[in-house]
Amino acid sequence: MKISKKRLLAEIHAKGGNLSEIATAHGMTYAGVLKRVKGDPQLTEALQETRESVVDLAQSQLIAAVRDGAAWAVKFTLETWGKSRGFSKQLEVVEPEQQGQVVIYIPDNGRMQSA
Numbered sequence: 001m002k003i004s005k006k007r008l009l010a011e012i013h014a015k016g017g018n019l020s021e022i023a024t025a026h027g028m029t030y031a032g033v034l035k036r037v038k039g040d041p042q043l044t045e046a047l048q049e050t051r052e053s054v055v056d057l058a059q060s061q062l063i064a065a066v067r068d069g070a071a072w073a074v075k076f077t078l079e080t081w082g083k084s085r086g087f088s089k090q091l092e093v094v095e096p097e098q099q100g101q102v103v104i105y106i107p108d109n110g111r112m113q114s115a
Helices: 005-014 019-025 030-038 041-067 071-080
Strands: 090-093 102-105
Touching: 005 019, 005 030, 005 041, 019 030, 030 041, 041 071
Parallel strands: none
Antiparallel strands: 090 102
């Protein structure tokens, strides 16, 4: 089924940029909707803006969870946003004489205490 550009724009906003949901609702394939969106700069921009809006919403919910003291949210925030302050499961070792960078991952394995 063919969907108009105007309708597709409305669906992108209404469904938070979830192309699979749009495709299912209109009897299309995900690949078909994606091809249509990528072929139109206005649709591409609408998809990007809508997805950024959803990320902003998720970020707001994360901040609210941190403020409420949810341990998972505190841990996640420190391990992602707090990397520059040393809160990370990843240790980066950079050798000044070498061009490359060595990254050492330290797995949790469920043994470390939660925040």
